[in-house]
Amino acid sequence: MKYEAMLRSLKGDVDQIDRHIRGNLSSRVPLINEVGNYIILAGGKRLRSLLFVLSARLCGYLGQLSHYYSTIFEYLHSATLLHDDVVDGADIRRGKAAANIEYGNQAAVLVGDFLLSKSFSQAVEIGDIRMLEVLSNTTTMMAEGEVLELVHILNLAITQEEYLQVIISKTAILFSASCHMGAIFGRADNARQQALKSYGLNLGIAFQVVDDNLDYTSNVAEFGKPVGNDLKEGKITLPLIIAMKDGTTEDKTELASLIKKRDLTETEFTRIRDLVNKTDALPKAHQIAWSYIEKAKSDLDVFPDSPEKTLFLNLASYVVERKK
Amino acid sequence: MKYEAMLRSLKGDVDQIDRHIRGNLSSRVPLINEVGNYIILAGGKRLRSLLFVLSARLCGYLGQLSHYYSTIFEYLHSATLLHDDVVDGADIRRGKAAANIEYGNQAAVLVGDFLLSKSFSQAVEIGDIRMLEVLSNTTTMMAEGEVLELVHILNLAITQEEYLQVIISKTAILFSASCHMGAIFGRADNARQQALKSYGLNLGIAFQVVDDNLDYTSNVAEFGKPVGNDLKEGKITLPLIIAMKDGTTEDKTELASLIKKRDLTETEFTRIRDLVNKTDALPKAHQIAWSYIEKAKSDLDVFPDSPEKTLFLNLASYVVERKK
Numbered sequence: 245m246k247y248e249a250m251l252r253s254l255k256g257d258v259d260q261i262d263r264h265i266r267g268n269l270s271s272r273v274p275l276i277n278e279v280g281n282y283i284i285l286a287g288g289k290r291l292r293s294l295l296f297v298l299s300a301r302l303c304g305y306l307g308q309l310s311h312y313y314s315t316i317f318e319y320l321h322s323a324t325l326l327h328d329d330v331v332d333g334a335d336i337r338r339g340k341a342a343a344n345i346e347y348g349n350q351a352a353v354l355v356g357d358f359l360l361s362k363s364f365s366q367a368v369e370i371g372d373i374r375m376l377e378v379l380s381n382t383t384t385m386m387a388e389g390e391v392l393e394l395v396h397i398l399n400l401a402i403t404q405e406e407y408l409q410v411i412i413s414k415t416a417i418l419f420s421a422s423c424h425m426g427a428i429f430g431r432a433d434n435a436r437q438q439a440l441k442s443y444g445l446n447l448g449i450a451f452q453v454v455d456d457n458l459d460y461t462s463n464v465a466e467f468g469k470p471v472g473n474d475l476k477e478g479k480i481t482l483p484l485i486i487a488m489k490d491g492t493t494e495d496k497t498e499l500a501s502l503i504k505k506r507d508l509t510e511t512e513f514t515r516i517r518d519l520v521n522k523t524d525a526l527p528k529a530h531q532i533a534w535s536y537i538e539k540a541k542s543d544l545d546v547f548p549d550s551p552e553k554t555l556f557l558n559l560a561s562y563v564v565e566r567k568k
Numbered sequence: 569m570k571y572e573a574m575l576r577s578l579k580g581d582v583d584q585i586d587r588h589i590r591g592n593l594s595s596r597v598p599l600i601n602e603v604g605n606y607i608i609l610a611g612g613k614r615l616r617s618l619l620f621v622l623s624a625r626l627c628g629y630l631g632q633l634s635h636y637y638s639t640i641f642e643y644l645h646s647a648t649l650l651h652d653d654v655v656d657g658a659d660i661r662r663g664k665a666a667a668n669i670e671y672g673n674q675a676a677v678l679v680g681d682f683l684l685s686k687s688f689s690q691a692v693e694i695g696d697i698r699m700l701e702v703l704s705n706t707t708t709m710m711a712e713g714e715v716l717e718l719v720h721i722l723n724l725a726i727t728q729e730e731y732l733q734v735i736i737s738k739t740a741i742l743f744s745a746s747c748h749m750g751a752i753f754g755r756a757d758n759a760r761q762q763a764l765k766s767y768g769l770n771l772g773i774a775f776q777v778v779d780d781n782l783d784y785t786s787n788v789a790e791f792g793k794p795v796g797n798d799l800k801e802g803k804i805t806l807p808l809i810i811a812m813k814d815g816t817t818e819d820k821t822e823l824a825s826l827i828k829k830r831d832l833t834e835t836e837f838t839r840i841r842d843l844v845n846k847t848d849a850l851p852k853a854h855q856i857a858w859s860y861i862e863k864a865k866s867d868l869d870v871f872p873d874s875p876e877k878t879l880f881l882n883l884a885s886y887v888v889e890r891k892k
Contacts, residue, residue: 272712273715276715350655354711354714355711357651357714360711364704365705365708368700368701380688381689383688384689386685387681388596388597391600391678391679394674
């Protein structure tokens, strides 16, 4: 597979990130370390941490401290996963029991708070107010995005624009912050900072669109969470929005009545998937993801060609071509 | 009542704090404003915000910006209330339905996250890294305190020292941060910063000990939450710790067997209260609260006499003599 070499080339960075994730997560309360390790070490691609490290490197940073600080983003991401799973009543995360199931909602909420605070503490250590501005605006916007998503539960009238607003706030803004803060950390000039900020945003949008597609097409073994999960949680994502726009009146009526049922049977989910597929919603959504990847790539025009830039271009393609 | 004049003299500050609480809490997501206002405007003494404003003033700050920034502490406090109530499955807060009941656990968790982030955003605005250090260490420690409390649920073997560790982390550290950050904001020298940091810590310990006493002695109309609530949630607080230390073997056995029942009847709670009272645990706990208030007062020795200092001395006595 064409991305294997790229992922292999990143293994050294991922290993260093993992080492710091373990090292920095030290609380005097054993349960915090246990739940924290449970959620963070369960897997994940470390994409947000990698984007920070690689952005700093693309901007000329040659040191090793970026790996240490990159855990800011993994802790923050894990905090939102813990809270999301409580909010969604999730059963499975990354192929095993979600932390809220394993340790209870109480521990999941509180350890999420701990990880969010830890993320801030680490960012404060850097001592750069601009980075803290980006980070605090990001977490504020992420919380808004989560609430927006909650408000739109089972809202079949949600528009593509409103959907984009949700995924920008809940997902893309953190990708953007990782890249932007990496650029600041790498002492990039303003043009490069803005370029990476925008690259991260477009990459993050494409990432979430693809994630939402995978919820219709993947399987639990590959994806690490049950397929059709978004629908079970009442989340109306892009494939369905397209189907509700492009489908026949009859199909849209059937879709609407199926979706209102919360406990979908396998047969019902298959029927929804068939109705969605009749409108070519999945390739259409994929096309939209690609359009953001094209934007992300052109954001990099301010950088001269280099192996680091090539990596960013390939990473963008990988995000939209990945199968899990 | 002897504190009425003091509280009246603070009304102007409280009004300004309230105005900024409303003004600063503006999200583009209406549900956030609604839940935020629900929890924050339901009441509360604005003690944490006041401590920030008054500490800055005690250190010579004469401007008005301290009121604007004081909402950092009220937002942070409200965030923890929202998450606590989800964690505790609380029904009532400040005399009305808890936000998790009114809006659901999901909104309570996410709006809590929003308020925590908002608190950081506002602190970042000040642009002082030392203040951000204090704030992020505080929220990290608070999350640890909440988890510690969870770990000690129904732990009848909890020692007085472990109890103090919990209340320092979950409550006193925020009082301390309000005072400490007020001193930094007021450009105090290090001795005064440390004095106010310590004052806030001792005040906060006394505050929580009194709060835990009130849970045995007050009533819902005065206290704004049901009496005996801590026990219902399995929280072993100081009065019970003292009773389990000083009671007769027979009484301790009876206490232990009563406490293991989670759904206490009125009669059972009254019996627990009687057994606790037999050991004079409430006046003993009150005495401990007073000892911290004495420490808090002597922390102020570095300040020359002034009306502002007198206010801090009176505030300390008020915290331990209040009835709600």
